[in-house]
Amino acid sequence: MSDQATQELIDGLNEDLAAEFQAVIHYLVGAEMMTGASRPELKEFFEGEIQDELGHAQFLTSKIVALGGEPTTEPADVELGSSNREQLEIALQAEKDTIQRYKQRVKQAEAAGETGLTVRLEDVIADEEEHRDEIRMILEDFAG
Ligand SMILES: [Fe+2]
Ligand SMILES: [Fe+2]
Incomplete structure (x- = not known):
């Protein structure tokens, strides 16, 4: 494990953290902005995502600190x-981009010798793939 690999990992995890904060805000504000007949379902769906993304943000923050980095506070x-x-x-689109970023992060975690982190990141990827699939299904034959 080189210091450079660890620093690259920390920088990457901070990029992920900023994106998780962004996701929390988008799902929170977006939920309130839903309109029309499908508002109740869409609002509930967006609200349901908030806790997942918040959990990811918390996990990333914890790991960045444990690696000796300083977590970003900017979405x-x-x-x-x-x-x-x-x-x-x-x-x-944000979920798709997030999945790509986490795949890159798994490689960086491997390079930094953080084997346990690669496993945890794969769990996060599984969450994001579920989010992506749900939104895809909602967008099929979308009328509202
Ligand atoms: Fe997330
Ligand atoms: Fe997500």
Whole structure:
């Protein structure tokens, strides 16, 4: 394990943390912005995601500190759509991007000798894939 590999891992985990904060904000604000007949279901769905993303943020924060890093407190820029569909499409793209980032992070964790972390990151990837699949299913034949 080189110090450089650990530093790259910490920087990557901070990028992930900023994206998790972004996801919490998007799901929280997006839930309230849902409109029309499908508002109750979509609001409930977005609200349900908040705890998952918050849990990821907490896990990342804990790991960054344990690795000797300083956790970011800044979210990545939050994009808000102007319709239910746009909110869902933004969330879907964010989940896809997040999965790609975590796959990269698994490689960095391996390079830094953090074997346990690779396993935990794969659990997080499984969560994000479920989020992605749910949003994809909602967007099929989407009418509201
Ligand atoms: Fe997440
Ligand atoms: Fe997610």
